[in-house]
Amino acid sequence: MRRDRLTAFSDGVIAIIITIMVLDLKVPQGTDLKALTGQAPVFLSYVLSFIYIAIYWNNHHHLMHTVARVSGSILWANNNLLFWLSLVPFTTGWMGENHFAPLPTAIYGLSLLMPGIAWVLLQRA
Numbered sequence: 001m002r003r004d005r006l007t008a009f010s011d012g013v014i015a016i017i018i019t020i021m022v023l024d025l026k027v028p029q030g031t032d033l034k035a036l037t038g039q040a041p042v043f044l045s046y047v048l049s050f051i052y053i054a055i056y057w058n059n060h061h062h063l064m065h066t067v068a069r070v071s072g073s074i075l076w077a078n079n080n081l082l083f084w085l086s087l088v089p090f091t092t093g094w095m096g097e098n099h100f101a102p103l104p105t106a107i108y109g110l111s112l113l114m115p116g117i118a119w120v121l122l123q124r125a
Contacts, residue, residue, distance in 0.1 A: 001070040004080060007061070013082045014057045020089040021046055021053075045096035045108075049088050051099075054110060056085060058121070063123065077125035081118040085112045 025046060027033035060081075067074060091111040095104040 001075060003064055003070055006067075006070050007064045009062050010060055010064075010078060010082060014053060014060075014085065017086055017089055018050060018053055021049055021092055024089065024093045041076065041099045042096035044094075045092045046098075049092040053085060053088060056081075056115060059119070069095070069117070071125070073125040074122070077118070077122040081115055084114040084118050087119050088115075 026039065026044060028039050088111050091104070091108040095101075097109040098104045
């Protein structure tokens with residue numbers, strides 16, 4: 001497989017991940033600041049996750065420039081990374097909607113840890 005195909009696929013998946021996250025942001029009911037501050041936990045969790053995903057996208061871009069040929073191990077390591085990143089919107093929404101309650105926050109942390117492990121595997125593939 002050519003490197004540009006893997007990069008294009010990964011870029012598309014990451015773009016969809018970010019799009020799914022932003023769709024969870026609801027327009028507040030009301031026109032005052034109180035209506036907006038009620039959405040603060042959801043918005044904050046979105047900002048954190050957006051930055052996290054953007055860092056992976058940037059790192060992926062630079063890593064792919066070092067790849068001459070996409071082997072099967074690179075392909076599957078990349079898919080592993082994308083799988084774990086695709087869970088971030090779910091855990092982001094759960095954590096934000098529950099105002100950073102302990103269990104959703106712990107699961108969110110796990111959903112940030114697993115792409116880190118997948119990233120190491122991709123670097124070594």
